[in-house]
Amino acid sequence: MKVLIIEDERKIADYLCQGLTEQGWTVDVAHDGIDGQHLAVHYDFDVIVLDVMLPGLNGFDILRSLRAVKGTPVIMLTARDGVEDRVRGLREGADDYLVKPFSFIELQARLQALTRRGRAQEQTLLRVGDLAIDLIRRKVTRAGQRIDLTAKEFALLELLARRQGEILSKTAIAELVWDMNFDSNTNVVEVAVKRLRAKVDLPFGTPLLHTIRGMGYTLEERDAS
Amino acid sequence: MPADGEPAPTRSAPDKASRSWSISARLALMFAVTAVAIFTLMGAALYRVLDRELDHYQREQMQGRLADLRYLLEHGRSPQLASRAAAKMEDMERGDPHTRYWLWSDDPRYRYGDGAERLAREVDPDGRIRVVPDAAGQESFAVLGAQLPANDVRPAVQLMIGMDAGAIAGTLLNFRTALMALTPAAALLVAALGYWIAVIGLKPLKQLSAEAQRIGRNRGGERLRLPVLPAELLNLAASFNAALDRLNTAYQQLETFNADVAHELRTPVANMIGQTQVVLSRSRGVAELREVLQSNLEELERLRGIVADMLFLARAEQGERAHDLVAVSLAGEMGKIIDFFDMVLDDAGMRVQVHGDAQVRVQTPLLRRALSNLLQNAIQHSLGSKLISVRIGLRDGMTAELAISNASDPISPEQLRHLFDRFYRVDDARHNSGESHGLGLAIVKAIAAMHAGDVLVSQANGLVTIAIRLPAAMAGPPGSGPAPSGLSAPREASRDNLPLASPRP
Numbered sequence: 001m002k003v004l005i006i007e008d009e010r011k012i013a014d015y016l017c018q019g020l021t022e023q024g025w026t027v028d029v030a031h032d033g034i035d036g037q038h039l040a041v042h043y044d045f046d047v048i049v050l051d052v053m054l055p056g057l058n059g060f061d062i063l064r065s066l067r068a069v070k071g072t073p074v075i076m077l078t079a080r081d082g083v084e085d086r087v088r089g090l091r092e093g094a095d096d097y098l099v100k101p102f103s104f105i106e107l108q109a110r111l112q113a114l115t116r117r118g119r120a121q122e123q124t125l126l127r128v129g130d131l132a133i134d135l136i137r138r139k140v141t142r143a144g145q146r147i148d149l150t151a152k153e154f155a156l157l158e159l160l161a162r163r164q165g166e167i168l169s170k171t172a173i174a175e176l177v178w179d180m181n182f183d184s185n186t187n188v189v190e191v192a193v194k195r196l197r198a199k200v201d202l203p204f205g206t207p208l209l210h211t212i213r214g215m216g217y218t219l220e221e222r223d224a225s
Numbered sequence: 226m227p228a229d230g231e232p233a234p235t236r237s238a239p240d241k242a243s244r245s246w247s248i249s250a251r252l253a254l255m256f257a258v259t260a261v262a263i264f265t266l267m268g269a270a271l272y273r274v275l276d277r278e279l280d281h282y283q284r285e286q287m288q289g290r291l292a293d294l295r296y297l298l299e300h301g302r303s304p305q306l307a308s309r310a311a312a313k314m315e316d317m318e319r320g321d322p323h324t325r326y327w328l329w330s331d332d333p334r335y336r337y338g339d340g341a342e343r344l345a346r347e348v349d350p351d352g353r354i355r356v357v358p359d360a361a362g363q364e365s366f367a368v369l370g371a372q373l374p375a376n377d378v379r380p381a382v383q384l385m386i387g388m389d390a391g392a393i394a395g396t397l398l399n400f401r402t403a404l405m406a407l408t409p410a411a412a413l414l415v416a417a418l419g420y421w422i423a424v425i426g427l428k429p430l431k432q433l434s435a436e437a438q439r440i441g442r443n444r445g446g447e448r449l450r451l452p453v454l455p456a457e458l459l460n461l462a463a464s465f466n467a468a469l470d471r472l473n474t475a476y477q478q479l480e481t482f483n484a485d486v487a488h489e490l491r492t493p494v495a496n497m498i499g500q501t502q503v504v505l506s507r508s509r510g511v512a513e514l515r516e517v518l519q520s521n522l523e524e525l526e527r528l529r530g531i532v533a534d535m536l537f538l539a540r541a542e543q544g545e546r547a548h549d550l551v552a553v554s555l556a557g558e559m560g561k562i563i564d565f566f567d568m569v570l571d572d573a574g575m576r577v578q579v580h581g582d583a584q585v586r587v588q589t590p591l592l593r594r595a596l597s598n599l600l601q602n603a604i605q606h607s608l609g610s611k612l613i614s615v616r617i618g619l620r621d622g623m624t625a626e627l628a629i630s631n632a633s634d635p636i637s638p639e640q641l642r643h644l645f646d647r648f649y650r651v652d653d654a655r656h657n658s659g660e661s662h663g664l665g666l667a668i669v670k671a672i673a674a675m676h677a678g679d680v681l682v683s684q685a686n687g688l689v690t691i692a693i694r695l696p697a698a699m700a701g702p703p704g705s706g707p708a709p710s711g712l713s714a715p716r717e718a719s720r721d722n723l724p725l726a727s728p729r730p
Contacts, residue, residue, distance in 0.1 A: 182593060191568045
């Protein structure tokens with residue numbers, strides 16, 4: 001997956017470049033609007049991260065010239081969380097936006113969502129290690145043993161399994177499972193994960209549901225370490 | 226640029242000029258100008274009256290004196306009438322040196338006085354007084370003449386009397402001079418008195434200003450003392466005091482707020498610095514370093530949350546309003562929040578009952594955030610009874626109210642009053658749990674304000690009730706929410722009765 005980052009703030013560009021490279025992305029960086037426009041228009045990327053405030057050409061200008069030739073998914077970074085900027089960005093063809101300051105996992109999740117969008121092939125059975133989730137019959141088994149989950153527990157597990165290996169923040173989980181898209185300061189997600197863990201992990205010894213302190217949760221099979 | 230630059234100085238110049246005049250000086254000047262105008266008008270009028278009165282008096286005098294001579298000339302039958310008349314005139318002139326007489330006729334016998342011929346030509350035939358210089362041009366006389374037609378004894382004669390014009394002219398001149406001298410003097414006196422009156426009259430203002438300065442020095446809760454002020458300034462002082470009250474409250478809030486912010490931010494920052502210093506002072510393994518980084522990340526997340534919430538409150542306080550308003554059912558939204566908190570409620574062994582419903586026009590994410598904070602608050606502070614009750618209803622046609630009650634220890638009225646303040650916690654021990662940083666209810670209040678709504682808190686029978694009032698939606702389209710009666714049956718939160726929000730692909 002190739003991503004182009006057009007961002008003039010070195011510190012942000014550097015950590016995005018490092019973080020995404022380590023996550024397996026091929027990253028190109030442009031530090032001003034002119035370079036960014038050249039790269040965006042003349043080369044093919046799977047997704048572009050585009051800052052609005054740039055020296056040379058601003059993000060909206062780049063977006064307009066890009067949209068004139070192709071439909072590469074674009075996620076805009078807006079500094080102010082003024083509604084106008086977001087509306088303008090989306091109207092002029094951006095696919096998503098993030099308000100600075102943003103968290104890295106948040107950006108990563110959005111990038112994955114944007115690149116996944118094109119090839120949505122509906123799976124009916126999800127597997128993580130010896131855990132199997134039947135999405136049609138809404139049945140969960142681990143090591144052949146049936147696990148009974150409530151609807152919300154199932155929704156949470158389904159989300160984690162669909163994004164296995166990916167770190168999901170509490171905010172993202174609250175939004176995707178409960179449709180609560182605000183900073184809630186609640187321990188709802190922690191309680192839900194604890195309950196899920198008690199049913200899915202505790203009886204089986206090897207944990208699949210991991211807490212990444214300060215970041216969120218991930219579901220994956222790890223070597224015992 | 227010049228268009229911008231020019232008006233400013235021209236506007237400020239007169240401002241400066243008028244500001245440099247004190248009220249007392251302005252009043253004194255206005256008094257003086259008024260005095261000059263009134264005195265001038267009065268003087269002119271008096272002068273005219275005096276002039277006319279003097280003229281009248283002189284005429285009476287002259288006519289009286291002429292009457293004797295007339296009688297003699299009209300009724301005298303003596304052949305020596307001419308010489309007797311001359312003798313009488315001479316007699317009368319001797320008796321009053323300021324009066325002179327003339328007699329003129331074609332008959333040389335009936336002539337008396339120097340320059341009688343010239344006067345006879347100049348005198349007014351209609352009997353008006355005329356001022357005429359004498360033959361030598363030395364003195365001027367006010368002259369009145371009378372035509373006596375011829376009779377059987379004598380020819381037609383012209384009799385004339387002259388009185389010294391200098392006396393009356395002198396009187397008028399003196400009067401005029403006195404007026405001209407006295408008017409400015411009086412004006413000056415009026416100005417001085419006016420200034421004095423103004424100074425005395427404005428003394429209360431000085432007192433007011435002194436009072437205000439007294440308050441300025443020690444910025445405590447001091448106020449203007451009203452009894453020392455006259456009635457006209459009472460309103461001003463009362464408004465001023467009210468403004469001081471508001472400022473003082475705001476100031477105190479700001480002070481405690483600043484202290485609270487500093488406190489809230491200091492703890493996590495100090496933790497991070499300390500931990501990082503400890504871990505960097507020795508050579509550490511990867512696991513230890515990761516542990517510290519993770520701990521730091523947690524603290525940073527907390528800081529981010531506090532800063533984001535404070536920004537939100539600041540924007541609400543700067544007057545940001547809710548937008549993208551839609552009509553929603555309060556019971557419906559509360560149901561979603563209860564669903565969200567389902568597992569937390571279950572863990573705490575608590576139930577939520579919802580009664581009633583109302584449609585409101587709100588920005589949905591903001592409403593959810595407010596309801597979530599309210600429910601979280603109720604869960605955290607519930608003591609005793611495990612039931613949280615939510616009552617929804619219309620107060621009047623315009624306002625919907627959602628009141629959430631939980632059992633609680635008694636809270637003092639003072640504490641209740643501060644419940645919506647930022648960083649206010651009823652139990653002063655700051656529990657450093659990441660869940661609550663004391664902004665939850667402040668945010669509820671801000672969200673209400675963003676919708677032109679309000680929040681209130683009350684306490685009765687061991688229940689603390691927090692209510693949020695929001696503008697009601699006018700009779701919404703059918704199907705925009707459940708009918709109020711449909712939701713009056715208590716809804717139990719432990720049931721998983723809402724459609725699943727499936728994860729987004």
